[in-house]
Every structure is written in structure tokens, then in C-alpha cells.
Amino acid sequence: MNPSSSSQAVRCLSLRKHFGEGEARIEVLRGVDFQAELGKLTFLVGPSGCGKTTLISVIAGLLDPSAGDLEVLNENHGRMKAQERILFRRRNLGFVFQQYNLLPSLTAAENAAVPLMADGVKRGLAVKKATALLDRLGLADKAASMPRFLSGGQQQRVALARALVHEPRLIICDEPTAALDHKTGESVMGLLASAALSPDRAVVVVTHDNRVFHHAHTIAHMDDGIITQVETPKPALTS
Amino acid sequence: MNFIALRMLMTDRAKYFGLIFAFAFSTFLLQNQISIFCGIMQRTGSQIRDVTDAEVWVMDRYTEYFEQTKALKDTDLTRVRSVPGVDYAVRLFKGNPTARTLAGKFASTFTLGVDDSTLVGAPRQMLLGKWENLRESNSIIMDKAGYALLFPGEPFELGRVLELNDHKVTLVGISNASAPFVSFPVIHARYSEAINFQGRERNQLSYVLVRPQPGVTAEELARRIEKETGLKARTTAEFIWDCVIYYMKNTGIPVNFGITIIVALIVGLAVSGQTFYMFTVENLRQFGALKAIGVTNSRLVGMVLLQAVVAGAIGYAIGTGMAAAFFQATLHGMATRGIILMWQAVVSVGLLMSVVVVAVSLLSVRKVIVLEPASVFR
Ligand SMILES: Nc1ncnc2c1ncn2[C@@H]1O[C@H](COP(=O)(O)OP(=O)(O)O)[C@@H](O)[C@H]1O
Numbered sequence: 001m002n003p004s005s006s007s008q009a010v011r012c013l014s015l016r017k018h019f020g021e022g023e024a025r026i027e028v029l030r031g032v033d034f035q036a037e038l039g040k041l042t043f044l045v046g047p048s049g050c051g052k053t054t055l056i057s058v059i060a061g062l063l064d065p066s067a068g069d070l071e072v073l074n075e076n077h078g079r080m081k082a083q084e085r086i087l088f089r090r091r092n093l094g095f096v097f098q099q100y101n102l103l104p105s106l107t108a109a110e111n112a113a114v115p116l117m118a119d120g121v122k123r124g125l126a127v128k129k130a131t132a133l134l135d136r137l138g139l140a141d142k143a144a145s146m147p148r149f150l151s152g153g154q155q156q157r158v159a160l161a162r163a164l165v166h167e168p169r170l171i172i173c174d175e176p177t178a179a180l181d182h183k184t185g186e187s188v189m190g191l192l193a194s195a196a197l198s199p200d201r202a203v204v205v206v207t208h209d210n211r212v213f214h215h216a217h218t219i220a221h222m223d224d225g226i227i228t229q230v231e232t233p234k235p236a237l238t239s
Numbered sequence: 240m241n242f243i244a245l246r247m248l249m250t251d252r253a254k255y256f257g258l259i260f261a262f263a264f265s266t267f268l269l270q271n272q273i274s275i276f277c278g279i280m281q282r283t284g285s286q287i288r289d290v291t292d293a294e295v296w297v298m299d300r301y302t303e304y305f306e307q308t309k310a311l312k313d314t315d316l317t318r319v320r321s322v323p324g325v326d327y328a329v330r331l332f333k334g335n336p337t338a339r340t341l342a343g344k345f346a347s348t349f350t351l352g353v354d355d356s357t358l359v360g361a362p363r364q365m366l367l368g369k370w371e372n373l374r375e376s377n378s379i380i381m382d383k384a385g386y387a388l389l390f391p392g393e394p395f396e397l398g399r400v401l402e403l404n405d406h407k408v409t410l411v412g413i414s415n416a417s418a419p420f421v422s423f424p425v426i427h428a429r430y431s432e433a434i435n436f437q438g439r440e441r442n443q444l445s446y447v448l449v450r451p452q453p454g455v456t457a458e459e460l461a462r463r464i465e466k467e468t469g470l471k472a473r474t475t476a477e478f479i480w481d482c483v484i485y486y487m488k489n490t491g492i493p494v495n496f497g498i499t500i501i502v503a504l505i506v507g508l509a510v511s512g513q514t515f516y517m518f519t520v521e522n523l524r525q526f527g528a529l530k531a532i533g534v535t536n537s538r539l540v541g542m543v544l545l546q547a548v549v550a551g552a553i554g555y556a557i558g559t560g561m562a563a564a565f566f567q568a569t570l571h572g573m574a575t576r577g578i579i580l581m582w583q584a585v586v587s588v589g590l591l592m593s594v595v596v597v598a599v600s601l602l603s604v605r606k607v608i609v610l611e612p613a614s615v616f617r
């Protein structure tokens with residue numbers, strides 16, 4: 001037994017993914033070896049189009065890999081049934097998107113409460129929990145606001161609350177600061193580093209914003225469908 | 240998650256109202272057209288339905304509907320009377336003499352001559368005067384619509400004189416007869432006088448009206464009369480249906496209404512379907528985000544269906560309200576009197592709209608099912 005295996009949140013081995021067939025076939029992941037550990041902020045960086053979004057979609061279970069092995073939180077993804085994968089995602093994963101993807105007809109607190117409600121928690125209780133979390137993220141006075149009245153930074157913090165509210169063990173963020181100015185992006189990333197990170201949670205962040213690299217524990221460089229280099233500028237958070 | 244579906248539905252006001260309007264509009268149109276169609280069809284039996292003191296109509300063997308009469312012989316009356324189970328059997332004359340007022344207005348009429356001694360078949364719903372006044376000589380009763388036609392703008396007034404094919408008659412009552420299929424004045428007179436209004440043909444025994452003895456059903460008696468006399472005998476309900484079926488088969492009315500009803504259905508389906516589909520497509524990103532978060536397809540389908548059902552139900556309710564208001568407003572109009580919003584139309588359109596709602600949501604449901612959750616990263 002590898003003693004580090006329990007601290008591993010994501011393990012990809014020779015992961016491959018292609019789209020289309022025949023003439024139109026594109027190899028997007030060409031044998032990705034990638035790890036993300038609990039207690040760490042793992043950055044996935046690389047030029048646009050190199051396959052970062054595809055990789056995290058596969059890790060999140062939103063896309064099926066064409067070949068290779070994938071273990072998430074010690075569960076082998078290939079062995080899970082479709083329905084189990086949805087349940088797994090609902091309980092264990094949190095998402096932050098570049099485009100926020102808040103529901104425009106729900107208040108900030110209701111938006112943040114969605115993962116709890118999706119898992120059957122009563123609306124009142126879920127919204128209460130979400131409101132407390134928004135409070136921690138500095139949005140106490142915005143809980144009842146509709147997304148369209150919030151700034152980009154505020155919306156992304158609501159999205160962060162939504163990613164955290166059900167206390168998932170893996171958080172996946174795709175370019176969370178790309179739509180924000182530098183200062184706001186830095187503060188959102190700071191929140192990710194402080195509020196999201198905990199010893200039994202892994203955070204994977206796709207970005208090409210090198211101004212926020214200083215938050216990373218591990219930086220995996222990706223190019224043309226493979227991981228080319230892994231740096232470990234900081235030690236992991238331990239309990 | 241249901242409240243999320245409803246919030247989504249109601250946030251885009253323009254689409255929400257558009258959707259409700261589409262459902263309301265087709266509901267209104269369908270209920271309206273079906274009710275008017277049924278109302279008009281029912282009018283083909285108005286004069287049969289108005290005769291409440293007989294239950295069996297005896298006529299010539301080849302008569303198919305009320306208008307199509309061939310004179311019976313006086314001996315036929317005697318033969319009907321001799322059939323066991325007949326309580327009474329009386330004459331009824333039906334003709335279309337022209338009525339002319341002293342002011343010179345004239346109109347073809349729908350004249351019924353009722354049995355002189357019993358007045359069976361006389362109008363029971365009177366607005367002015369008494370039906371018993373028919374016993375006076377040269378007296379007639381006219382329905383209110385006929386009165387309004389021949390004496391436009393004038394208040395109801397008895398004692399007016401008019402001519403029926405050169406016979407001077409006096410108005411002794413105004414009835415509330417059910418609207419006939421064609422908008423002729425409905426006139427009631429005594430048989431012996433009514434046959435003279437007609438001129439040429441003297442013998443005009445159009446129908447024999449029969450009431451069964453207690454304990455004998457109308458159906459039983461009708462069959463027995465047919466068997467024993469060789470004449471045609473129909474119960475009131477059967478005869479009304481004969482008329483409805485005759486007009487359905489032999490006029491363009493069902494086709495006309497059928498086209499309107501089908502167009503209303505198609506327009507309702509197309510407009511609401513289009514609007515709802517656009518609504519779903521515009522919210523696809525939201526559905527994608529929910530899918531990524533871990534909401535199952537069946538839950539999402541439930542949300543889409545809930546949205547369609549709620550919009551459909553509100554539209555249906557508004558449309559039904561509009562139809563009810565329409566018929567309330569036209570109920571007392573002279574041309575539209577008696578045509579009401581039929582509960583059968585409300586129920587059948589409700590069922591129809593449920594099918595429409597399901598059909599409308601199918602495309603949206605499909606869109607949501609095939610939606611790639613990974614698309615939310617794009
Ligand atoms: N569903 C898809 N069908 C076909 N090609 C795709 C699909 N998704 C991604 N791609 C292609 O895969 C490549 C990598 O895309 P992506 O993973 O989004 O890169 P990145 O996130 O690093 O910019 C791109 O060339 C893109 O066009």
C-alpha cells in the first residue's frame with residue numbers, strides 16, 4: 001500500500017479522450033498522468049486549447065474518458081454506473097465556472113443553496129446554511145440580492161459559496177478569475193485558498209492567470225493533451 | 240427543485256405571458272367554437288325539445304328530420320290512438336307561412352298548429368300573455384325573437400294584428416321558445432286555423448304527438464307504434480338526435496367548425512410549442528449547471544414538465560374564463576340566445592390542452608435530456 005494514496009483526491013493514469021471519429025477525430029487528451037492531493041491547491045495551466053477543460057470535465061465525471069484509468073476520492077470512475085456517478089458528483093464535487101453560471105431567477109443565497117436542495121435538503125434549511133456561508137465570504141448583505149445586481153466578483157463569490165455549501169471533498173474551478181479584473185481575481189483566489197482549502201479537501205484550479213500562481217501548492221503544466229511538467233512550490237496543508 | 244422551475248418560468252415575463260396567452264387563446268377559441276357548434280346543432284331540435292307534454296313523435300316513414308314532413312292521413316291518427324299503451328295522441332301541424340305586419344314587414348315563419356281541444360304542444364314558457372289564450376279564435380303566439388324581427392324596436396304588446404297568408408290573426412302571447420335553427424319567427428296557433436294559413440295543401444297532419452300511459456316507457460311505445468302502424472315513431476330524445484345527425488351529414492357546418500377547431504388547435508400548439516421551446520433553449524445553461532451539480536435527468540424533466548403544466552393550467556383557466564365571459568355576454572343576444580359554454584366543451588378542451596401541454600414539452604424535454612453537462616464549462 002502506498003501511504004500517500006489516501007491523500008490523493010484525483011489520480012489519472014494514461015488518460016485519453018478524443019472527440020469525433022474518422023476525418024473529424026480530434027485527440028484532446030493523449031495520455032494524461034495527473035494527480036491532485038487533499039489539502040492542496042493544484043493548478044492546471046497551459047495554453048488555450050491544450051485540453052484543460054476537457055481534463056477537468058473527465059475528472060468531474062461530466063465526460064467519459066476514451067481510455068486510461070481515473071480514480072477520484074479513491075473511487076474508480078470506470079466502475080461506477082451513470083446514476084452512481086451523478087450521485088457521487090452531487091455529494092463530493094463542487095464547481096466554479098468562468099461564467100459563474102448562477103441561476104438568474106434565484107437570490108444569491110438560493111443559488112448557493114442549490115447543491116443542498118439537489119440532494120434533498122429542505123429549502124429553508126439549505127438557504128440558511130448558504131446564507132451563513134455567504135456571510136463568511138463577505139457577502140452578508142447580498143444574500144437576498146438577485147445575481148444581476150451583483151458585480152462579477154460578487155457573483156463569483158456566490159458561485160464559490162455554491163461550490164462549498166455541501167462540503168465536498170473535491171472542488172473543480174475552470175478559469176475562475178478569467179472574467180475578473182486583477183484585484184477582484186486576486187481576492188477570489190485568496191478566498192479559494194483560505195475558505196475552500198482544508199486538509200481533507202482538494203482544490204483543482206484551471207487558469208492561465210500567472211498573477212495568481214503564488215497561491216498554488218502544485219502547478220501542473222499541460223500542453224497539447226499531456227502534462228509536461230509538475231512544480232511543487234508549496235507544501236500541502238496538513239491537519 | 241420545483242420552486243426553481245417555477246421561478247425560472249416566471250422570471251422572463253415576456254415569454255411567460257406569451258406562453259400563457261397562447262394556451263389561453265387556443266383554450267378560448269376551442270371552447271368557444273365547440274360550444275357554438277353544439278349550440279347550433281342543438282337548435283335543430285329546438286321545436287321538438289320545447290314540446291314537453293308528449294314523449295313520442297309519430298311521422299311518415301321517410302321523415303329524417305323535423306323540417307322534412309309529409310302529411311299523414313287522419314286515419315293514421317286513429318291507428319296510433321288504438322295502439323295499447325297510448326295515453327293520448329294528438330295532431331301537430333308544421334308549416335312555413337309568410338307573416339306580414341300592417342306596417343308591411345314580412346317574414347317566413349315557423350308555424351306550429353297544436354291540437355284544438357288539448358293545446359298539447361303549446362309554448363309553456365311565456366313572456367307575455369297566457370298560452371291558454373290560443374283558444375280565442377284567430378289568435379297566435381309568437382316568440383320574442385320573431386316579435387323583435389317583425390316589430391323592430393317596439394315594446395312587447397299584445398293585441399297586434401298581422402296576416403298569415405292573408406288570414407288576419409291577433410297576437411295573444413309572446414313566448415320564450417327555444418331558438419330555431421333558421422331565424423324564423425316561431426308561431427303557435429290552433430291546428431284547425433293553422434292549416435288554413437298554408438293555402439294550397441289542406442291536409443297537413445305533420446306529426447302525431449303521443450304520451451304513453453304510466454308504466455310504459457317512451458322507447459317501448461315508440462317501437463310498438465312502429466310495429467303496429469308502419470309509421471315512424473321516435474322519442475323526443477331520439478328525434479332530436481335524428482335532426483342533429485341529419486344536419487351534421489348534410490350541411491357544411493361540421494366542416495366549417497371542424498376547420499376552425501383544427502386551426503385553433505394547430506395555432507395553439509405551434510405558438511405555445513415554439514414559445515416554450517425557445518424558453519427552454521434560453522435556459523439551457525441553467526439546466527446544464529444543474530446537471531453538472533448533480534441533478535438527475537428525471538428531476539430536470541420533472542422541472543420542464545412542471546413549467547409546461549403550470550403555464551398550460553394558467554392559460555387554460557384564463558381561456559375558460561374568457562369563454563365563460565363571452566357566453567355570458569352573448570347569452571341574451573337575440574341571435575345567440577340559448578348558446579352557452581357547455582361543460583362538455585370545458586372538459587374536452589381540458590383534456591385536449593393536457594395533450595397539447597405534453598406535446599409542447601416533448602421537444603424541450605428531449606433538449607434537456609441530451610444536454611451535455613460538460614457544456615457549462617464552455
Ligand atoms: N465536445 C467537443 N467536440 C469536439 N472537440 C472538442 C470538444 N470539446 C473540446 N474540443 C476540442 O478539444 C480541444 C481542447 O479544448 P479544451 O479542453 O476546452 O481546451 P482548454 O480548456 O485547454 O482551452 C480544443 O481544440 C477543442 O476544440
Ligand SMILES: [Mg+2]
Nearest residue numbers: 052053054174
Ligand atoms: Mg478551457
